[in-house]
Amino acid sequence: MYKLLFNLLFKKMDPERAHHLAFFWIRLAHSVPGLRSLVRAVLAPRDPKLRTTALGLDLPGPFGLGAGFDKDGIGIDGLSMLGFDFVEIGTVTGEAQPGNPAPRLFRLVEDRALINRMGFNNQGSARVAARLAARPHTSSTPVIGVNIGKTKVVPEDEATADYLKSAKALAPYADYLVVNVSSPNTPGLRNLQAVQVLGPLLWDVRKAADEVTTHHVPLLVKIAPDLADEDIDEIADMALHLGLDGIIATNTTIGREGLRTPAARIEEIGMGGLSGAPLKARSLEVLERLRKRTDGRLAIVSVGGIETAEDAWQRILAGADLVQGYSAFIYEGPFWMRKVHKGLSARLRAAGYASIGEAVGKGVRQAQPTVRDHEEDNDD
Numbered sequence: 001m002y003k004l005l006f007n008l009l010f011k012k013m014d015p016e017r018a019h020h021l022a023f024f025w026i027r028l029a030h031s032v033p034g035l036r037s038l039v040r041a042v043l044a045p046r047d048p049k050l051r052t053t054a055l056g057l058d059l060p061g062p063f064g065l066g067a068g069f070d071k072d073g074i075g076i077d078g079l080s081m082l083g084f085d086f087v088e089i090g091t092v093t094g095e096a097q098p099g100n101p102a103p104r105l106f107r108l109v110e111d112r113a114l115i116n117r118m119g120f121n122n123q124g125s126a127r128v129a130a131r132l133a134a135r136p137h138t139s140s141t142p143v144i145g146v147n148i149g150k151t152k153v154v155p156e157d158e159a160t161a162d163y164l165k166s167a168k169a170l171a172p173y174a175d176y177l178v179v180n181v182s183s184p185n186t187p188g189l190r191n192l193q194a195v196q197v198l199g200p201l202l203w204d205v206r207k208a209a210d211e212v213t214t215h216h217v218p219l220l221v222k223i224a225p226d227l228a229d230e231d232i233d234e235i236a237d238m239a240l241h242l243g244l245d246g247i248i249a250t251n252t253t254i255g256r257e258g259l260r261t262p263a264a265r266i267e268e269i270g271m272g273g274l275s276g277a278p279l280k281a282r283s284l285e286v287l288e289r290l291r292k293r294t295d296g297r298l299a300i301v302s303v304g305g306i307e308t309a310e311d312a313w314q315r316i317l318a319g320a321d322l323v324q325g326y327s328a329f330i331y332e333g334p335f336w337m338r339k340v341h342k343g344l345s346a347r348l349r350a351a352g353y354a355s356i357g358e359a360v361g362k363g364v365r366q367a368q369p370t371v372r373d374h375e376e377d378n379d380d
């Protein structure tokens with residue numbers, strides 16, 4: 001069904017317009033009480049065995065939506081209704097900003113990938129904080145991550161103040177907070193990944209978050225897949241040293257290797273971060289490296305190229321406490337989360353683990369019974 005809708009409608013539309021339209025429908029569906037319950041019942045049933053604890057948070061499953069889809073936190077409950085176990089909003093910057101000129105989002109359908117140079121278009125920390133503050137708290141309120149970044153016009157040497165503004169405004173409403181220093185679309189942002197800059201920045205954000213909250217808000221850093229392996233090790237060591245709660249790996253890549261889309265088209269698209277299937281191998285590699293280095297002492301959220309339940313399962317076995325997806329949601333549609341949940345549940349049971357937490361970091365077991373993707377439900 002969704003494949004047909006994608007081919008007949010979305011594929012022919014400008015990708016950013018398609019995003020706004022689809023997101024509008026999601027919010028609309030959530031605003032109609034009967035429809036909301038129906039959609040939730042169909043798309044978001046979860047095996048209780050998938051319940052998991054990470055970052056000190058209790059979640060209905062390990063599979064969340066990556067940052068960037070809901071930059072301003074306008075549709076969190078609608079996204080939760082579709083079956084995401086948690087929703088990371090943002091990136092939110094200190095000040096509101098329009099982002100880069102359009103077109104700034106491109107589909108590489110043959111590669112099941114996207115290139116974006118959105119440039120943190122968002123309403124700014126004060127407005128997003130006010131929206132989160134106004135949310136009614138109910139039993140179905142999902143876990144909300146808040147991802148913060150630097151306002152484009154703020155110079156690099158004043159970046160800390162901008163992050164602190166967001167941290168102070170948003171930490172009281174965040175179940176976890178993410179310092180994003182890895183988007184390729186804000187000039188100079190990735191320079192903040194250098195540990196001598198990143199360490200003090202994270203330390204200051206930690207203090208700022210503690211000042212405005214009475215409880216511990218988990219703090220994570222989101223890193224790029226393009227870092228050298230030694231830099232990944234350094235960041236992992238620093239995260240442990242600072243007592244950070246976790247690392248999100250990875251953001252989009254500036255690499256363009258191994259794509260099926262013709263080179264001329266890639267050239268025409270130009271700058272931006274590549275996400276989706278081509279990111280899969282590197283994202284898994286970064287996860288494995290982080291796990292080896294940190295050995296379960298901090299939480300790892302793996303994101304990048306996750307398309308199937310098998311992908312998500314492999315990340316969990318490789319040491320991911322939680323996983324996220326974004327690009328595959330665009331290609332697979334609203335039944336994707338249900339499919340991944342069903343596949344994860346089947347794998348968990350086949351492998352004989354009592355919980356997701358038990359499977360984290362167990363590595364790929366040779367003797368493990370396999371559950372093939374085509375054996376799972378294919379009702380989308």
Ligand SMILES: Cc1cc2nc3c(=O)[nH]c(=O)nc-3n(C[C@H](O)[C@H](O)[C@H](O)COP(=O)(O)O)c2cc1C
Nearest residue numbers: 066067068090091116251275276304305325326327
């Ligand atoms: C259109 C688009 C916008 C994104 N915006 C953000 C963002 O604002 N902040 C961020 O940390 N990551 C952002 N991301 C990165 C995703 O959260 C994720 O790390 C990346 O896409 C890799 O996952 P995927 O292969 O499942 O898409 C964005 C990705 C896409 C495709």
